[in-house]
Every structure is written in C-alpha cells, then in structure tokens.
Amino acid sequence: xxxxxxxxxxxxxxxxxxxxxxxxxxxxxxxxxxxxxxxxxxxxxxxxxxxxxxxxxxxxxxxxxxxxxxxxxxxxxxxxxxxxxxxxxxxxxxxxxxxxxxxxxxxxxxxxxxxxxxxxxxxxxxxxxxxxxxxxxxxxxxxxxxxxxxxxxxxxxxxxxxxxxxxxxxxxxxxxxxxxxxxxxxxxxxxxxxxxxxxxxxxxxxxxxxxxxxxxxxxxxxxxxxxxxxxxxxxxxxxxxxxxxxxxxxxxxxxxxxxxxxxxxxxxxxxxxxxxxxxxxxxxxxxxxxxxxxxxxxxxxxxxxxxxxxxxxxxxxxxxxxxxxxxxxxxxxxxxxxxxxxxxxxxxxxxxxxxxxxxxxxxxxxxxxxxxxxxxxxxxxxxxxxxxxxxxxxxxxxxxxxxxxxxxxxxxxxxxxxxxxxxxxxxxxxxxxxxxxxxxxxxxxxxxxxxxxxxxxxxxxxxxxxxxxxxxxxxxxxxxxxxxxxxxxxxxxxxxxxxxxxxxxxxxxxxxxxxxxxxxxxxx
Amino acid sequence: xxxxxxxxxxxxxxxxxxxxxxxxxxxxxxxxxxxxxxxxxxxxxxxxxxxxxxxxxxxxxxxxxxxxxxxxxxxxxxxxxxxxxxxxxxxxxxxxxxxxxxxxxxxxxxxxxxxxxxxxxxxxxxxxxxxxxxxxxxxxxxxxxxxxxxxxxxxxxxxxxxxxxxxxxxxxxxxxxxxxxxxxxxxxxxxxxxxxxxxxxxxxxxxxxxxxxxxxxxxxxxxxxxxxxxxxxxxxxxxxxxxxxxxxxxxxxxxxxxxxxxxxxxxxxxxxxxxxxxxxxxxxxxxxxxxxxxxxxxxxxxxxxxxxxxxxxxxxxxxxxxxxxxxxxxxxxxxxxxxxxxxxxxxxxxxxxxxxxxxxxxxxxxxxxxxxxxxxxxxxxxxxxxxxxxxxxxxxxxxxxxxxxxxxxxxxxxxxxxxxxxxxxxxxxxxxxxxxxxxxxxxxxxxxxxxxxxxxxxxxxxxxxxx
Numbered sequence: 001x002x003x004x005x006x007x008x009x010x011x012x013x014x015x016x017x018x019x020x021x022x023x024x025x026x027x028x029x030x031x032x033x034x035x036x037x038x039x040x041x042x043x044x045x046x047x048x049x050x051x052x053x054x055x056x057x058x059x060x061x062x063x064x065x066x067x068x069x070x071x072x073x074x075x076x077x078x079x080x081x082x083x084x085x086x087x088x089x090x091x092x093x094x095x096x097x098x099x100x101x102x103x104x105x106x107x108x109x110x111x112x113x114x115x116x117x118x119x120x121x122x123x124x125x126x127x128x129x130x131x132x133x134x135x136x137x138x139x140x141x142x143x144x145x146x147x148x149x150x151x152x153x154x155x156x157x158x159x160x161x162x163x164x165x166x167x168x169x170x171x172x173x174x175x176x177x178x179x180x181x182x183x184x185x186x187x188x189x190x191x192x193x194x195x196x197x198x199x200x201x202x203x204x205x206x207x208x209x210x211x212x213x214x215x216x217x218x219x220x221x222x223x224x225x226x227x228x229x230x231x232x233x234x235x236x237x238x239x240x241x242x243x244x245x246x247x248x249x250x251x252x253x254x255x256x257x258x259x260x261x262x263x264x265x266x267x268x269x270x271x272x273x274x275x276x277x278x279x280x281x282x283x284x285x286x287x288x289x290x291x292x293x294x295x296x297x298x299x300x301x302x303x304x305x306x307x308x309x310x311x312x313x314x315x316x317x318x319x320x321x322x323x324x325x326x327x328x329x330x331x332x333x334x335x336x337x338x339x340x341x342x343x344x345x346x347x348x349x350x351x352x353x354x355x356x357x358x359x360x361x362x363x364x365x366x367x368x369x370x371x372x373x374x375x376x377x378x379x380x381x382x383x384x385x386x387x388x389x390x391x392x393x394x395x396x397x398x399x400x401x402x403x404x405x406x407x408x409x410x411x412x413x414x415x416x417x418x419x420x421x422x423x424x425x426x427x428x429x430x431x432x433x434x435x436x437x438x439x440x441x442x443x444x445x446x447x448x449x450x451x452x453x454x455x456x457x458x459x460x461x462x463x464x465x466x467x468x469x470x471x472x473x474x475x476x477x478x479x480x481x482x483x484x485x486x487x488x489x490x491x492x493x494x495x496x497x498x499x500x501x502x503x504x505x506x507x508x509x510x511x512x513x514x515x516x517x518x519x520x521x522x523x524x
Numbered sequence: 525x526x527x528x529x530x531x532x533x534x535x536x537x538x539x540x541x542x543x544x545x546x547x548x549x550x551x552x553x554x555x556x557x558x559x560x561x562x563x564x565x566x567x568x569x570x571x572x573x574x575x576x577x578x579x580x581x582x583x584x585x586x587x588x589x590x591x592x593x594x595x596x597x598x599x600x601x602x603x604x605x606x607x608x609x610x611x612x613x614x615x616x617x618x619x620x621x622x623x624x625x626x627x628x629x630x631x632x633x634x635x636x637x638x639x640x641x642x643x644x645x646x647x648x649x650x651x652x653x654x655x656x657x658x659x660x661x662x663x664x665x666x667x668x669x670x671x672x673x674x675x676x677x678x679x680x681x682x683x684x685x686x687x688x689x690x691x692x693x694x695x696x697x698x699x700x701x702x703x704x705x706x707x708x709x710x711x712x713x714x715x716x717x718x719x720x721x722x723x724x725x726x727x728x729x730x731x732x733x734x735x736x737x738x739x740x741x742x743x744x745x746x747x748x749x750x751x752x753x754x755x756x757x758x759x760x761x762x763x764x765x766x767x768x769x770x771x772x773x774x775x776x777x778x779x780x781x782x783x784x785x786x787x788x789x790x791x792x793x794x795x796x797x798x799x800x801x802x803x804x805x806x807x808x809x810x811x812x813x814x815x816x817x818x819x820x821x822x823x824x825x826x827x828x829x830x831x832x833x834x835x836x837x838x839x840x841x842x843x844x845x846x847x848x849x850x851x852x853x854x855x856x857x858x859x860x861x862x863x864x865x866x867x868x869x870x871x872x873x874x875x876x877x878x879x880x881x882x883x884x885x886x887x888x889x890x891x892x893x894x895x896x897x898x899x900x901x902x903x904x905x906x907x908x909x910x911x912x913x914x915x916x917x918x919x920x921x922x923x924x925x926x927x928x929x930x931x932x933x934x935x936x937x938x939x940x941x942x943x944x945x946x947x948x949x950x951x952x953x954x955x956x957x958x959x960x961x962x963x964x965x966x967x968x969x970x971x972x973x974x975x976x977x978x979x980x981x982x983x984x985x986x987x988x989x990x991x
Contacts, residue, residue, distance in 0.1 A: 425622060425792025427612035489789045496782050503775045510768055 023053035026064025035075035043075035048082050055088050062095050071101040071156065073108055080104060083117060084134055094134065097153040099145035104130060132236025135244075141196055148182075176223040180208055183228045204228075207313035224265070226314075231255055247311075250294060252304040257282035271316075281305075284362035303329065322360075323353035330354070336450035349386070356382075368404040371449065373397040400449055400457055407445065407464040411438050414471045421478045431474045438467035561762030562769045563751040567645055572749055572769075573776050574638035580777040581631035582737075584784070585669075588624040589726070596676070598722045600715040603678035604807040611804065622788040625802040628673065629794075630784065632666055632823050639663060643861065643881040647750035650869040653862035655747070658740040660859045665733050670821050672725040675718055681801075683808030684815040686721075687713045689824070692831060695844035714810065753873065798896060799825055819895065826891035827851055833891075833961040858884075875940035876979065882932070883943035883972075886925050890951045893917035911958065918955020922948065942975020 025033075029052070033044045052060060066072040072081070072095075081104060086094060094100055102108065104115045106122065115130040116122040133139060138147060146153055151162040165182070166172050184205035186192050193202050208214040208227075216225035231247055238245035246255045259265050261282040269277040285291040285305070293302035308317060308325045317325045327334035337343060337353060346353050357378055358366065370378040373394035383393055414435050422428030445460030534542070545551045562572055595614055597606040610617035639659060642648055648656035675686045690707050694700040709716030763769050793803040799822035820828050830851065834843035841849070857864070867874040899916020900908030925948050932938040946968040953964035 423793070425611075425618050427618075429612065485789060489785055492785055493782055496778055496785075500775055500778050500782075503771055503778065507768070507771050507775065510771070514764075514768075 025049075025052060025060060026067075028067040029060065029064045029078075032067060032075045032078055037076075043079055048079060051082055051085060055091060059088055059092050059095065062092065066095055066101060069156070071098050073105040077105045077107065080106070080117060080130075084131065086134060090134060090140065093139065093142055093144065097144045097146075098156050099149070099151065099153060100133075102156075103128075103145075127234050129236060132233075135238065136236050137239050138237060143196075147186075174223060175221070176225075176227050177217055177221060179227045179229060180205055180214070180218070204312040207310075211310070211312060211314045212316070213314055224259075226259060230259070249300050249304045250298070252306055253282055253285055253291070253295070256305045281361045284360075288361060288363045289365045290363060322355055326354040332447050333450045336448060336456065339456075340450060340452040342452050345387075366446070368401060368408065368446070371397055371401040371404070396452065396454055399454060403457070403461045403464075404442070404445060404449075407438065407442050407461065407468065410468040410471075411435055411442065414438070414468070414475065417475050418471075421475065421482065424482060426478045426481055428478070431471055431478065434467055434471040434474055438464055438471060441467050557766045560745075560748070560765035562749050562765055564761065564763050567752050569763075571638075571641040571645060573773060574634055574641060575744075576773045577776060577780055578631055578634040578638055580780055581627045581634055582733075584623060584627040584781075585631060588620050588627065591620045592624055593726065598676070598718055600678075603676060603718060604804070607677045607679075607804060618792060619788060621802075622792045623784060625794065626784055626787050626791075628670060629800060629822070630780070632670060635663055635666055636823070640881055640885065644878050645750070646753055646865070646868040646874060646877065648862040648868075649750075649865065649871070650862070652743070652747060652750055655740060655743040656862050657859060658736050658743065661736050662733065662740060665729055665736065667823065669725065669729050669733075670823065672721040672729065674821065675713075675721045676725065677802075677804060678715075678718060678808045679804050680806045680808055680812070680815050681818070683713060683810070684818045685820055686717065687814070688818050689820055690717070692844055692848065695842060695848045697845065712810070753868075753871065797822065799823075822892065825895035826888040829891040829895040832895075835962070838962070854884075875938055876943070876976070878938065879940050879943040882925075882928060882941075883947040885928070886921060886944055886947040886951065889924060890917055890921040890947075890955070893920055914955040914958075918951050921951045921955070925951075940979060942979060943972050946972035946975065 033042065033049065035043050037043050052063070055063075063072065063078075067078070072078050081094065081101075084094075100115065103113055106114060106116070111122065111124045113128075114122055114124045115128045115133060116124055117130045119126050119129050138144075144153055145151075146162075149162055150165050151159050155162075167175065167178050172178060187200075188202050188205045190202045193200055209218060213226045216222040217227055233246055238248075240247045240249070242248060243250075245251060260277075261279050263279045266277055266279050271277055286295060290302050293299040294304055306314070307328075309315065323334060323337075333354075343353075346356065357370075358364075372378060373380045373383070375381060375384055377397070379393070379397040383390060387393065414431070418428045418431040418435060421431065441460060441464035445457065445464055448457045448460040451457060541550070562569075592610065595606055595610045595617065597603065607621070611621055612618075614620075642656065642659065671686075671689060675682045690704060690713065693704045693707055696703055705711055707717070707720070708714070709720050794801040798817070798819040819825065827847075831844055831847045834847040836843045838846040861877060861880075862869070865874050865877045868877065894913055894917045897908035897913050898920065900910065900913030903909075925944065929941065929944070932941070949971055950961075950964045950968035953959040953967060954961045959967075
C-alpha cells in the first residue's frame with residue numbers, strides 16, 4: 001500500500017496540465033471598466049466582466065484590439081454589444097467585423113445607420129435591430145454585412161465598392177426587380193450553396209420567375225409584388241424550422257396575409273375572370289379545419305397557404321389541378337372519387353372536384369348530416385339543379401347518411417357503457433379497443449362516401465357494423481360477469497349472515513347459561 | 525356386588541391433548557385461557573373490539589398480499605402489466621386486489637380509532653406503557669406499509685405521489701439529501717425505487733411487524749385488557765374470554781368481512797376520494813409532466829396540508845423543514861404520553877390528556893378537510909380557492925367540535941377543554957376570520973399554555989367524578 005500510494009500520486013500528476021485561464025482582460029479593455037456616465041456611475045460592471053471572463057482568451061484579445069483601434073468606441077458601445085450575450089463563436093464573428101462595430105457605435109453613427117438592440121429606444125429603423133441581425137441564419141454561418149453590401153469586414157473606412165452591387169438608393173427603394181437576382185447570386189449557385197447547406201434547393205429563382213409574384217415583378221415591373229425580402233425579411237432571416245421565422249408553417253398565413261388580407265394593398269389585382277382578388281382568405285383559413293389544426297392545435301402537418309399554392313412558385317391552383325393538390329394529403333378520397341360516377345360528371349361541367357362540395361379556404365370539418373337529398377342538403381341542392389328525378393341517387397344518399405349516423409350513434413352509446421363497466425371494476429379495455437376499431441371504420445366509411453356507390457361504401461360500413469357487433473358482445477359478456485359477481489356476493493353475504501345469526505344465537509345461549517348458573521350460585 | 529364399570533376409552537381429541545400436554549405443557553395455557561377475562565363496566569365494551577378488528581384486517585392483508593404476490597412481477601416492463609393481468613385475466617384477481625386495497629384503508633381506520641380510544645380511556649397508563657409504545661410503532665409501520673405499497677402498481681398516480689412524498693424527506697437537516705437518495709435508490713424516483721419499496725413492503729416491514737405485533741399481543745395477554753379508570757363506574761365481574769368474548773370478536777370479524785365484500789363489489793376502485801382511490805389508470809412515465817392534483821393517502825393528508833400552510837422560510841429554517849419539525853415534536857409527544865400523563869399513571873382522573881386527544885382530532889380534521897379542498901370548487905375548471913376552502917372546512921370542523929363538546933359536557937361532565945378550545949380557536953381564526961394559519965396557531969398555542977397554567981392552580985379533580 002505504501003508503495004502504491006506514491007505511484008498513484010505520480011500517475012495522477014503525469015502529463016502536462018493545461019494552462020489555466022486566469023480570465024485576465026487586456027489593459028485597454030480593463031481601462032473601459034473605469035469609464036463613468038454623466039452621473040458618475042461606472043458604465044461596465046460585474047455582469048460584463050463575468051461574461052468577458054467566460055470568453056476564450058483569444059476573443060478577449062480580439063476585443064482588446066478593437067478597443068485599441070477605436071472600432072469599439074467606448075464603454076457604452078461595449079456594454080451594448082456585450083448585452084447580446086452571444087456564444088463565444090458568434091462573439092468572435094461580431095468583434096472581427098468592422099462593419100458591425102462601426103454601425104453599432106451610438107457615438108459615431110447617425111440614427112438612420114445605427115444598429116441597436118432596441119431600435120425604438122435609439123429611434124432607428126426596425127430593420128436595424130441588432131438582436132434580430134445576430135440571430136440571422138447568414139450571420140450565424142459567418143456571412144456578415146459585406147456578403148450582401150460589399151466591401152470587407154476588415155475595412156475601417158467606407159470604400160467605393162460598398163453598395164456598388166445595387167442600384168442607386170433613389171432607384172432601389174422604388175424598383176424592387178433587382179432583389180430576386182441579387183439573392184440568387186448565391187442561392188441559385190449549387191456550388192456555392194453546397195458549402196453552407198447542401199440540402200437547400202437552388203431553384204428558387206427559376207420557380208419565382210414562373211410564379212404570379214415573379215410575373216408581376218419581373219415582367220410587369222410591379223414592385224408591389226412579393227419578392228424574397230417580402231416574406232423572408234432583410235436582417236434577421238431565419239430558416240423555416242425556427243418558431244420565430246416569418247416562414248415557419250404557423251407564421252405563413254400571417255406572412256401571406258400581410259399583403260393578401262389588406263384590401264388597400266390588393267386593390268386593383270384581379271382574378272383570371274376579371275373579378276377583384278378577394279382579401280378574405282386569411283380570415284376564412286383561420287376558421288377552417290386546416291387553420292384550426294395548424295394555428296390552434298399546433299399540428300405542423302396541417303396545410304398552410306404554401307401547401308396548396310406553392311411557395312417560390314406561388315400560383316393559384318387551376319380547376320384542373322386543385323383536386324390533385326388536395327390529393328397530396330387526402331389521397332384515398334381522391335382515389336375513390338376517381339373511380340366514381342361523379343368523376344365524369346364533374347369533368348363535363350368543368351367543376352373543381354373537392355372544392356365543389358368542401359369549399360377552399362373556409363373548408364369545415366365535414367358533418368355526416370351534410371349528406372342529404374333534401375333541397376338544401378349538399379347532394380340534394382346540386383342534384384336538384386343538374387340531375388333531378390334520380391331516385392337511386394337519393395336513396396344512396398339517404399343510405400350513406402343513415403348508415404354513418406347509425407355507426408356514430410352506436411359508438412356514442414357504447415363508450416359510456418364501457419366506462420360504467422370499467423368503474424364497476426370490470427375489464428373494459430377490450431371494449432374500448434373494439435370501440436376504437438369502430439372509430440377507425442367510421443373514418444374509412446366516410447372516405448368511401450367518395451365512391452358514391454353502395455358497394456364501395458359498404459366495404460367500410462361492414463367493418464363498422466362488425467365492430468359494433470363485437471363491442472356489443474363484449475359489453476354483454478362484461479354484464480354477465482357483473483351479474484355473476486353480484487350473485488356471488490349475495491350468496492356469500494347470505495351464508496355469512498346465516499353464520500352470524502348462528503353465532504349470535506350461541507352467544508345468547510351462553511349468556512343465558514351463565515345467568516342461570518349465577519342465579520343458582522346466589523341461591524333463592 | 526357391584527361390578528366395576530370399565531373406563532370408557534379416551535377419544536382421539538383427548539389422547540392428542542394428553543400427548544401434547546406431556547410434551548409441551550399445554551395444560552397451563554388452557555388453564556390460563558379458561559380464567560382469562562375481559563373487564564366489564566367502566567366504559568363501553570366497543571373499544572375492546574377495535575384491536576381485534578385491526579388484527580382481522582391485517583390478516584386479510586397478509587392473505588390477499590400473498591395471493592397478489594403469486595402474480596406480481598416487479599420491474600419496469602412488468603409491474604404495471606402484471607397488476608393489469610391480475611385484475612383483467614386472473615380469476616378473482618380483481619377481487620383480491622380490491623380486497624387488499626380496501627382492507628388496507630379499513631385497517632388504518634380501525635387502527636386510528638383504536639389508538640384514539642386507548643388515548644381517551646387512558647388504557648396506556650401504568651403498567652401498559654410498552655403496550656402503547658409497541659402500538660405506536662405498529663401504527664408507524666402500518667403507514668410505512670401504505671406508503672411502500674402505493675408505488676408497486678407503477679402507474680402514473682402512484683409514481684408522482686411517491687415522487688412528491690419522498691421529496692419531503694429532503695427537509696431532514698444535514699442528511700436530508702442522503703436519506704432521499706437512500707429511499708429512492710438515486711436522486712429521482714426510478715425503477716430502483718420500486719425495487720426498494722417492494723423489498724420494504726414484502727420483507728422488511730412484515731419482519732418488523734411480526735416482531736412488534738408479537739410483543740404487543742404478549743403484553744396484552746400477560747397484563748390483560750385495561751380496566752376502566754377507578755373514578756369511572758365500578759367494575760362488574762369480567763366477561764370470560766373463551767368462548768364469550770372470542771365469539772363476539774368472531775361475530776364482529778364476520779360482519780367486517782360482509783362490509784368488506786359489499787364495498788369491494790360496489791366500489792372496486794375505492795370511494796373516489798383523493799387519497800382513497802386505486803384505479804390502475806395509465807402506466808407511469810417518468811418523462812411525462814407531473815400528474816395534476818397529486819395527493820397522498822388520506823392518513824397523510826394532514827401532514828401534506830401542514831406543509832402547504834408553512835411559508836418557504838420560517839425562523840431561519842426552510843418551510844418544509846419547520847413543518848417536519850412540528851410533526852416530529854407532535855408525534856414524539858404522542859408516543860411518550862404514558863410517561864407524560866403522571867395523573868393517569870397514579871390512577872387519578874387526567875382530563876388534560878383526554879382533551880389533548882380531542883384537540884388532535886380537531887387539528888387533524890381541519891387540515892384533512894382543507895387538503896380535500898372541500899368547499900373550494902366554486903368555479904368548474906379552475907383551481908380550488910383556498911379562502912373558500914378554509915371557510916367551509918372551518919365551519920364543518922366547528923360543527924364537529926361542537927357536537928363533541930356538548931357530548932363531553934352533558935354525557936361525561938367534562939370541563940377541561942383548554943387544548944381543544946385552543947385548536948378550535950386556530951380553526952376559527954384561520955378559516956372564518958382569514959388570519960394566517962401559523963399566526964392563528966401561535967395564538968392558539970399561547971391560549972393552550974395559558975389554560976395549562978391556570979388548570980395547574982385549580983384543585984385536582986375528585987375521585988368519582990367522571991372526567
């Protein structure tokens with residue numbers, strides 16, 4: 001043991017220990033901690049020192065050099081930058097970029113050029129929000145100001161090549177046609193994009209050119225038409241998976257609605273048939289089954305505007321293609337419809353398939369009672385106009401409706417029965433599982449309504465009826481078991497009560513015997 | 525000439541008795557049993573049966589527990605599943621589980637009433653101090669059985685209730701965190717906790733209870749059942765234990781069994797009161813958010829509510845730590861009552877300790893009612909309002925306490941009510957006047973101490989006056 005101990009100590013000491021970081025700040029940086037504001041209070045304090053100490057030594061050195069070079073103009077400037085609490089990697093990008101450093105210095109910049117964490121407080125533009133900028137997907141990948149504006153991050157003065165890639169200021173703010181091509185310099189270059197995100201498509205520009213927005217902007221020179229920055233923003237662009245992104249699935253309706261729900265902005269735009277383009281799509285969508293699923297339930301699988309209209313190639317789906325758009329999710333219903341009698345009739349009338357019955361932006365959860373041959377019913381209203389005096393169709397509609405309502409009612413009756421049996425201690429799980437089978441069969445049967453044929457419909461309805469029969473049999477079996485338990489209890493209680501009475505009689509008999517004996521002992 | 529009658533041959537039973545007597549001297553035991561008597565008079569005979577009913581429910585627990593053990597498999601993938609299998613597939617499995625759960629609660633209920641009746645009747649007095657102490661230990665072990673058995677089905681409710689229950693152990697000074705990890709088998713409730721609780725439930729606690737229960741029963745046999753106090757009604761000749769008392773005991777057990785059978789059939793998952801329900805529900809998922817409205821078993825509810833009444837920090841201690849200290853002190857006083865109650869040990873009336881038991885009933889009832897949120901569910905879907913709860917619970921407690929006080933005054937002519945009065949004062953100040961629970965408790969404590977001082981100056985109650 002005495003030999004082992006020194007050996008362990010030696011082993012423990014073996015190998016050079018890494019140099020400890022003492023967290024020391026460069027002298028110029030340390031000097032800023034002595035700067036005071038007008039009221040004589042120190043501007044930088046413990047929070048800033050703690051943050052700086054957590055940075056790697058080379059980043060602290062970098063900040064020290066910025067202070068020496070006056071690109072960090074003073075304690076107030078440094079405090080604003082450190083308040084961003086960037087991770088060390090991003091802090092290194094920020095402090096090696098002179099563009100950012102100059103344009104964040106409140107002492108040297110005019111308000112219209114000043115980036116700040118709180119643009120309202122500094123009275124600068126919201127697009128100069130420094131917090132948004134440092135979370136921009138480009139900034140986080142190391143692509144900073146010069147990537148778009150030109151120049152170099154190492155420049156310490158404004159050079160002629162900065163903003164030279166763009167039209168002059170008076171043109172570029174009114175004529176937006178240059179923007180798609182400008183973004184496409186990188187985003188349409190597969191070789192360049194491979195270096196950042198190999199899976200990102202590079203066909204956005206070609207799609208955009210074909211889109212309604214692209215046609216308006218690039219062919220008709222309508223700068224009101226949406227281009228890249230309309231949807232993605234300028235500084236502070238985030239990927240579609242980010243919850244804060246303007247192109248996150250849940251944000252897309254509002255992003256599109258910024259223009260499409262604004263009657264003033266959309267005034268003058270017309271549909272192919274010459275009627276004004278409506279602006280109620282966003283309101284209708286929010287009320288729809290899709291809107292509720294996406295925006296209220298947070299189901300990201302539910303469609304947003306771009307799911308049907310496309311994004312970079314956005315275009316209203318034509319009558320011929322609208323049903324194909326719905327089929328991307330509701331494929332089974334589409335397949336049933338394709339094999340139905342209605343297919344040919346709809347084609348003959350040039351009706352959009354799904355939209356004819358379900359609507360478009362305001363699509364509601366379909367109710368079984370919609371299937372009706374009554375004049376105001378979904379089937380009846382159309383048939384009265386286009387295929388009246390067809391008793392077979394009316395009978396089929398009535399059959400669909402009654403079958404579905406019957407299955408749903410059975411499910412509604414069975415569930416409380418299962419719950420009640422469960423509460424009484426019976427095994428309700430098989431009944432619940434069978435009711436789930438019924439619910440699945442109801443979904444199948446509803447889809448099979450689109451066959452518009454009894455035979456096709458019954459393939460689903462039969463599954464439902466079988467599930468109802470199975471559930472009812474299970475309920476009956478559970479009730480029999482309950483009856484068996486009740487009878488068992490009654491018999492047991494009867495036997496135990498008999499035994500109790502016998503014991504009671506015995507106790508009384510013993511009591512009387514004791515009393516008699518006591519009387520005999522006491523004598524007459 | 526009279527011929528000698530040949531002696532009738534001894535029956536098998538007689539021969540067996542003689543055989544055993546020759547070897548083990550069972551004759552002495554039989555003789556002891558023949559002369560064993562239960563005191564009559566003094567007070568109602570009912571209180572003598574409560575120990576027996578507790579023992580009966582404990583026997584039911586043993587039998588049903590062993591039957592459950594034949595199917596139960598502890599483990600992350602098997603605990604919940606095996607209980608489901610027992611209740612759904614095993615013939616009469618549902619019955620056995622339900623009996624085990626119902627009987628557990630009835631056993632604790634019977635035990636609590638037994639303990640309070642012993643306290644009020646002063647049956648703990650000399651020479652039965654150790655009978656009281658072993659009884660107190662049995663009570664603690666019974667609570668341990670309840671706590672450890674609760675987790676075994678490994679369902680959502682039991683998982684989170686155990687997580688909350690074990691968390692309070694952290695408040696123990698210095699060793700709290702260590703104790704917590706020993707209990708849980710790690711920093712969190714995991715399957716290791718279940719293994720520990722399983723071992724505790726089926727091996728450690730049964731071993732302990734067999735030893736202590738044997739002691740408790742032997743003490744009762746050696747000393748006999750406690751007579752009424754000398755100042756109460758004079759004793760009459762005792763009731764013979766065999767077979768008179770035993771038959772009555774068995775009859776009561778039979779009635780308990782009938783009640784148990786009815787409850788098991790009508791309410792197989794318990795009455796549905798928080799802390800008294802055992803529907804299996806969903807399997808425990810340690811990653812799921814905590815089960816809403818978690819409450820411990822009903823007999824722990826007063827401690828649970830007391831923990832809630834304490835602020836986060838009090839007198840330099842953490843709130844739960846202070847609450848735990850109060851509970852420990854109260855339990856300590858309760859365990860040491862036979863040594864604290866000098867008057868009873870001298871055979872003198874001891875109304876102060878009668879009133880202490882009543883005060884304990886008021887104190888625990890109010891907290892338990894509050895923990896059940898009685899009167900606080902005014903708006904459906906919203907959390908119960910603590911103020912409305914306190915208001916309603918205070919009035920219920922006030923009603924209960926008034927009934928007890930009137931009964932004590934009229935039927936037993938008891939007048940020493942300083943402790944129960946102080947406990948009721950706290951209820952009124954907190955529940956009806958809206959004062960902070962601890963401030964109300966402080967005022968009540970001062971009143972109780974004042975009453976104690978005043979009563980010390982009063983002359984001792986005379987013998988013959990029922991107190």
